[in-house]
Each structure stands twice: as C-alpha cells, then as structure tokens.
Amino acid sequence: MNWVVELVLRVVAVLAFLVLTVLFLIWLERKVLGRIQMRMGPMRTAPYGVLQPVADALKLMTKEGLRPQGADTWVYHLGPVVAVLPALLVWVTIPFTGSLVVQDMRLGAFYIVAVSGVSVVGMVMAGWSSNNKYALLGAARSAAQMISYELPLVLALLGVVMLAQSLSLGDIVAQQSPWPYLLLQPLGFALFLVAGLAELARNPFDIYHADTEIVGGPFVEYSGIRWALFFMAEYVNLFAICALASLLFLGGWKGPLLPPILWFLVKTYAFVFFIIWLRAALPRLRIDQLMTLAWRYLVPLAFANILLNAFYLYFELPAWTLSLASLALLGVAVVPLYRHWSGRAVVKARLADRVGMSKAESQA
Amino acid sequence: MIGRLDTVDMMVNMGPQHPSTHGVFRMVLTVDGERIVAAEPVIGYLHRGVEKLCENLTYRQIVPLFDRMDYLADYNNELGLALALEKLMGIQPPRRAEFIRVILCELTRITSHMMFYGSFGSDAGVTTPFIYAFRQREEVQQVLESVSGVRMMPNYIRVGGLREDVPADFSERLSKLLPKLRQGIEECDDLLTRNEIMLARSAGLAAISGKEAIAYGLSGPNLRASGVAEDIRRTQPYSIYPELEFDVPLGQNGDIWDRYCIRLEEMRQSVKIVEQCLEKMPDGPTMAEMPKALRPPPGEVYVCAENPRGDFGVYLVSQGGDKPYRLKVRAPSFCNLMVLERLLKGCYVADCVLVLGSLDIVLGEVDR
Numbered sequence: 001m002n003w004v005v006e007l008v009l010r011v012v013a014v015l016a017f018l019v020l021t022v023l024f025l026i027w028l029e030r031k032v033l034g035r036i037q038m039r040m041g042p043m044r045t046a047p048y049g050v051l052q053p054v055a056d057a058l059k060l061m062t063k064e065g066l067r068p069q070g071a072d073t074w075v076y077h078l079g080p081v082v083a084v085l086p087a088l089l090v091w092v093t094i095p096f097t098g099s100l101v102v103q104d105m106r107l108g109a110f111y112i113v114a115v116s117g118v119s120v121v122g123m124v125m126a127g128w129s130s131n132n133k134y135a136l137l138g139a140a141r142s143a144a145q146m147i148s149y150e151l152p153l154v155l156a157l158l159g160v161v162m163l164a165q166s167l168s169l170g171d172i173v174a175q176q177s178p179w180p181y182l183l184l185q186p187l188g189f190a191l192f193l194v195a196g197l198a199e200l201a202r203n204p205f206d207i208y209h210a211d212t213e214i215v216g217g218p219f220v221e222y223s224g225i226r227w228a229l230f231f232m233a234e235y236v237n238l239f240a241i242c243a244l245a246s247l248l249f250l251g252g253w254k255g256p257l258l259p260p261i262l263w264f265l266v267k268t269y270a271f272v273f274f275i276i277w278l279r280a281a282l283p284r285l286r287i288d289q290l291m292t293l294a295w296r297y298l299v300p301l302a303f304a305n306i307l308l309n310a311f312y313l314y315f316e317l318p319a320w321t322l323s324l325a326s327l328a329l330l331g332v333a334v335v336p337l338y339r340h341w342s343g344r345a346v347v348k349a350r351l352a353d354r355v356g357m358s359k360a361e362s363q364a
Numbered sequence: 365m366i367g368r369l370d371t372v373d374m375m376v377n378m379g380p381q382h383p384s385t386h387g388v389f390r391m392v393l394t395v396d397g398e399r400i401v402a403a404e405p406v407i408g409y410l411h412r413g414v415e416k417l418c419e420n421l422t423y424r425q426i427v428p429l430f431d432r433m434d435y436l437a438d439y440n441n442e443l444g445l446a447l448a449l450e451k452l453m454g455i456q457p458p459r460r461a462e463f464i465r466v467i468l469c470e471l472t473r474i475t476s477h478m479m480f481y482g483s484f485g486s487d488a489g490v491t492t493p494f495i496y497a498f499r500q501r502e503e504v505q506q507v508l509e510s511v512s513g514v515r516m517m518p519n520y521i522r523v524g525g526l527r528e529d530v531p532a533d534f535s536e537r538l539s540k541l542l543p544k545l546r547q548g549i550e551e552c553d554d555l556l557t558r559n560e561i562m563l564a565r566s567a568g569l570a571a572i573s574g575k576e577a578i579a580y581g582l583s584g585p586n587l588r589a590s591g592v593a594e595d596i597r598r599t600q601p602y603s604i605y606p607e608l609e610f611d612v613p614l615g616q617n618g619d620i621w622d623r624y625c626i627r628l629e630e631m632r633q634s635v636k637i638v639e640q641c642l643e644k645m646p647d648g649p650t651m652a653e654m655p656k657a658l659r660p661p662p663g664e665v666y667v668c669a670e671n672p673r674g675d676f677g678v679y680l681v682s683q684g685g686d687k688p689y690r691l692k693v694r695a696p697s698f699c700n701l702m703v704l705e706r707l708l709k710g711c712y713v714a715d716c717v718l719v720l721g722s723l724d725i726v727l728g729e730v731d732r
Contacts, residue, residue, distance in 0.1 A: 286712055
C-alpha cells in the first residue's frame with residue numbers, strides 16, 4: 001500500500017512541476033524574445049510580468065471552446081488529449097536527479113521514444129478533424145516532419161545507448177564520468193539537437209505552425225482550453241527534449257559544488273535559452289528543404305554515427321579516437337550542407353551586393 | 365499492383381483576412397500537395413473610388429485623397445499630384461520648396477522600405493527584423509511628424525510649394541538622424557541579408573527576367589531587381605533630382621533576394637540624397653504666388669514620379685474648371701501585382717507569402 005501512495009505522490013509532484021514549468025517557460029520565452037528584440041516583454045501583470053502566463057491561462061480557460069461546423073466531433077475533441085498525453089507520459093522516466101524520478105525504467109530510452117511517437121497522431125487528428133484546409137496542410141506537414149525527424153533523433157539516442165550499454169536514463173548519466181558524452185559524441189549531439197528542434201517544431205523548423213502561411217497549422221480552429229492543451233504539450237515537449245539533451249550528452253545532474261537538481265536545471269535551461277534564441281534569430285525553412293535535410297543528411301549521418309560507435313566498441317579503441325572521428329564526420333557533414341544551401345547564393349551575394357550594384361546611366 | 369493514385373487539386377483561400385497578405389488582399393491558390401498549380405489574385409476589398417471622387421472635388425481638396433492611396437508613401441503621392449498640376453498650369457515652385465519636397469519624399473522612401481524589410485522578415489518566419497526596422501522607421505517618422513504634425517496623411521505638399529516651411533530645427537534634427545539611420549540600415553543588412561536560411565528561401569526563387577518584367581509592366585525596385593536600369597528620377601527627371609548624385613542599384617536575377625537587396629541599397633542611396641539636399645538647401649519662400657482658386661487651363665497632362673513602389677503616374681484632364689474632368693492614377697502596386705500569378709506558379713505554399721511580400725504592395729493603392 002505504501003508504494004502506491006508514494007507513486008501517486010511522485011506523479012502528482014511531477015505534474016505540478018510540469019505545469020509550473022510550462023508557465024515559467026512561457027514567461028521566459030516572452031521575456032528573452034523581448035530582450036533580444038529590444039523590448040521589455042510583459043511588464044504589467046505583477047513585477048516583470050511574472051503573472052502574465054497565469055493571466056493567459058485563466059483567459060484561455062474561460063474562453064468558449066468552439067467547434068467548426070462539419071468537424072468530426074469525436075476526433076476533434078480527442079486530438080488535444082492525444083497530443084498532450086504522450087508529452088506528460090514521457091516524464092514518468094525522465095530523472096531529475098538519481099533519486100528524483102517517478103520510475104527509472106530499464107527500458108527508459110525506448111519507452112520515451114515509443115510514447116513520444118504517439119503525439120504526432122494527435123496533431124494529425126486535430127488537423128484532419130477541423131475541416132479546415134490550413135489545418136489539413138498543417139497536419140500533413142506535421143506528420144511528414146515529425147516522422148522524418150524521429151528517425152535521426154532515435155538513431156542519435158541509440159549512439160548514446162550503445163556507449164552506455166543501457167537504456168535506463170539513470171545508468172546513462174551514471175556512465176558519463178568523468179567526461180560527458182558531448183565530448184565523445186559531438187556528431188550525435190548535433191544530430192540530436194537538430195532533430196530535436198524539428199521534433200519540437202521550433203524555429204527554424206516551425207513549419208507546421210507557420211503563422212504567416214497556414215496561420216497556426218493543425219490548431220487553427222481550436223480555442224480555449226483545447227488550444228491551451230496543445231500549447232501545454234508543446235512546452236512540456238520542449239522541456240523534455242532539453243532535459244533529454246542535458247541527460248544524454250551533458251551528464252545530467254552531475255557537476256561540482258552545486259546540488260544535483262540545480263545542475264540538471266541549469267543545463268536544461270541552457271538548452272531552453274538556446275532554443276528561444278534561435279526563434280529570435282532564424283527564418284523558417286521550407287517543407288522540401290526540411291525533408292532534404294532529414295533524409296539526405298541527418299539519417300545517413302546518424303547511421304554513420306552508429307557505425308563509428310560500433311567500431312569503437314568492437315575494437316576497444318581509446319576514447320579520444322571516437323571524439324576525433326565524430327568531430328571529423330561532423331565537419332565533413334556541415335561543409336557540403338552549407339554549400340547546398342548557400343554556396344551559389346553566397347557567390348551571388350558577393351557579386352550583387354554593393355560591388356556589382358551598377359550605376360544607371362543618367363539621361364539627364 | 366497499385367496504379368497511380370488519383371489525387372485532386374485543393375483550393376486554398378488566402379485572405380482577405382489573413383495575417384500576411386499585406387492588407388485586404390485575397391489569393392485563391394490551387395495546390396497539389398504543397399505545390400501551387402494556379403493562383404488567382406482577387407482585389408477590390410479596399411476600393412473607395414478615389415478617382416471618381418476626385419472629379420467632384422476642387423484641386424486642393426484632392427491632396428488628402430492622394431495621401432490615402434499608398435499610405436506608406438504619402439509624400440510621394442502628393443508630389444505626383446503637385447507635379448501634374450504645376451505642369452498643366454505652368455507654375456514653378458520655389459527652390460526651397462523643391463528641396464524640402466525631395467527630402468521628405470526620400471525619407472518616406474526609407475520608411476516605406478523599412479516597412480518592407482520588417483514584413484519581409486516576418487513573412488520568412490522571423491520576427492526580430494520587424495522590430496529592428498521599426499526602431500529605425502520610428503526615428504524617421506518623428507522627423508516627418510515634426511514637419512507636418514501627423515504621422516500619416518500629411519497633406520503637406522501643395523500645388524505650387526508646401527503648406528508651410530519646415531520647423532527651425534529641421535536641418536539640425538535631420539543631420540543628427542542621418543548617421544544613426546545609416547548605421548541602422550547596416551544593422552538591418554547584417555541581421556537578415558546573408559542569413560543562410562534566408563538565402564535558401566529567397567535566392568533563385570520566383571525569378572523574372574528583365575524582358576519579361578517590362579512586359580508585365582513592373583516598375584520600381586521590382587523592375588530594377590531584374591537588371592533594367594529604369595528609374596524615373598533618372599530617366600524622366602523631375603524636381604531637383606538631376607542636380608543630385610545617387611546610384612540606381614540594379615539586381616541580376618530578379619529573384620526574391622534581389623528584390624530585397626535592391627530596397628536595402630535604395631535606402632542607403634536615399635540617405636545620400638537627403639544629405640546632399642540638406643547641404644544645398646537654400647533659404648527663401650516655400651510657396652509660389654498662387655491664384656485663390658486653382659483653375660488650370662483646358663488640356664491634359666501625364667506626369668510620373670518614382671514612388672517607393674515604382675512608377676507613380678498621374679493623368680489629369682482639365683476642362684478649365686476648378687475640378688478635374690478625369691484623374692487617372694497609374695498605381696505601381698497595382699501594376700506590380702499583375703506578375704504575381706506568373707511568379708507563384710510552381711512555387712510552394714510556403715513561398716507564396718514571401719513572393720507577395722517581395723513585390724511590396726500596398727492595398728490602398730491597388731484598389732484606390
């Protein structure tokens with residue numbers, strides 16, 4: 001009986017933590033974005049606008065939940081639930097510290113991958129059932145994007161699992177001493193980050209939101225609490241990917257001086273900040289460019305990464321060889337990618353910008 | 365054995381209420397997946413019948429209506445009307461007025477292009493350039509405000525000169541503003557121009573050759589982006605433009621990226637023009653000797669001027685009264701919009717907003 005109570009308490013604690021985190025993330029995003037754009041961000045609700053997300057949440061909860069005519073009622077109502085549940089379920093096995101975890105599973109990494117894969121179904125349900133063409137385009141995009149990027153994401157994660165010889169996140173962190181896997185797996189880290197960004201649909205991959213084209217994608221018809229659920233799912237996912245990045249590649253809660261939980265939060269929020277920063281800095285890719293990136297570059301690279309790890313493990317090579325090889329492969333990958341995107345354009349820029357701007361003959 | 369799946373093209377309606385159609389503009393896209401098969405622009409949601417209204421107003425009452433056409437280039441519109449009437453009536457505005465007119469028009473060009481720059485960034489999916497552009501724009505806007513007292517619809521450039529002289533600290537404020545503005549333009553340039561994703565999205569896309577651009581009646585930056593050296597300020601000079609030194613930037617490929625670069629470069633050139641004008645600006649009156657009522661002699665006149673969006677033409681027919689018999693406006697936005705259908709074909713849905721943004725239309729002028 002005791003363990004049931006304890007489990008319930010743990011679940012409630014994590015849920016409470018996640019809700020608070022979502023509120024904080026919304027505030028943080030608006031503040032950081034504001035500062036980067038020379039604005040103050042929210043300032044009116046409480047000092048520094050800290051209560052702004054609370055006000056937003058209250059507003060959303062009191063709003064009328066509209067359902068468009070011709071929408072598929074059941075699917076429409078189920079969509080947000082299917083999207084938000086996996087986002088929350090993932091947290092069952094994400095450890096904050098060695099002991100602060102709902103349930104460390106032996107198959108933790110596998111569980112996370114399996115559960116988070118479901119959320120795309122929620123998106124597609126939402127987009128399909130809304131009876132709206134923008135939503136449909138958004139749903140098609142989200143399916144394409146999330147399924148394509150799940151592959152490199154999982155394969156990058158697999159590299160770490162190979163090194164740690166375990167699928168348990170607790171073990172993976174424990175294995176990262178003295179050096180975090182970032183040093184052993186720079187390529188894997190880069191792959192995880194890019195694929196994670198795409199999985200989250202954050203800039204520059206916010207293709208199925210695309211406010212300026214399909215005005216919010218699958219969620220365009222949702223309002224009130226249902227929309228808030230999608231919103232919450234996104235931020236919980238954001239935090240989950242950042243937490244995973246810090247656990248898998250930066251040694252999670254490990255670090256000198258500070259208490260473990262603080263180390264975990266510091267590392268995770270570093271990623272959060274990075275992602276917000278990207279949102280302020282980068283335009284959006286197009287869907288075909290996104291797919292090219294995934295299938296032509298990320299997936300082969302992820303396989304190469306696994307091969308590297310396999311060689312390293314099989315021949316029991318010294319650790320630095322893996323670091324070097326991984327770094328070299330990353331370099332080899334980035335250069336042609338850069339060419340692919342901007343090689344011709346860069347040459348053109350050099351020609352046309354300033355120097356080539358020719359002076360029209362004055363006929364006066 | 366599974367044969368080819370039968371697919372149906374989907375119609376997607378964009379606008380007139382859509383966050384990125386730059387006004388109440390509507391596009392009916394036929395899409396095959398993400399590809400645009402056909403695009404049909406629908407206009408008229410902002411039609412107010414300005415040209416017809418003008419026929420029932422005296423010449424001085426027309427000026428505010430011209431402000432409301434291309435509301436991002438109000439001074440330029442006013443200048444177009446003033447030029448037409450001055451040509452018909454044979455009036456020579458005082459030199460000081462001419463200089464101030466050019467300064468105001470070039471400043472408006474900068475604010476207009478800043479607006480383009482900001483919304484272009486938003487169209488591409490990044491919001492930061494918009495804020496940066498608007499900081500610059502605001503500084504210019506404040507100077508313009510100090511001149512006419514309002515931020516939009518100034519009703520300041522009149523037939524025969526200006527409503528009144530500029531405030532005493534005008535030159536001082538302006539000379540303080542210009543270096544800042546120059547720096548701000550470079551800042552904007554650094555922020556977006558050579559961004560890899562920006563290039564991937566815009567370079568080589570929706571390109572149009574110079575020949576085709578002429579055939580479609582493009583003008584202004586959109587035409588020059590295709591490499592055609594056609595700038596009314598140079599080819600059919602008006603006001604004091606022949607005395608001023610400035611380059612006409614030309615693009616090479618006529619793609620989205622070129623259209624964007626041209627406008628950035630034009631802002632630099634506009635700053636240069638304003639600097640020269642400040643240097644050479646003489647003292648004196650700002651209004652010519654004018655009759656009480658404007659009664660141009662019977663006849664017709666066509667004048668064009670270089671607006672931020674292109675060739676702004678005013679065709680005026682007078683029958684000798686105090687009202688025009690017919691006033692026709694060649695609105696550059698309207699003419700530039702004609703090419704949209706051709707540019708959009710074969711693009712992705714994601715591109716359509718960017719293509720539209722790169723043409724830089726103002727709906728007030730398209731519909732009039």
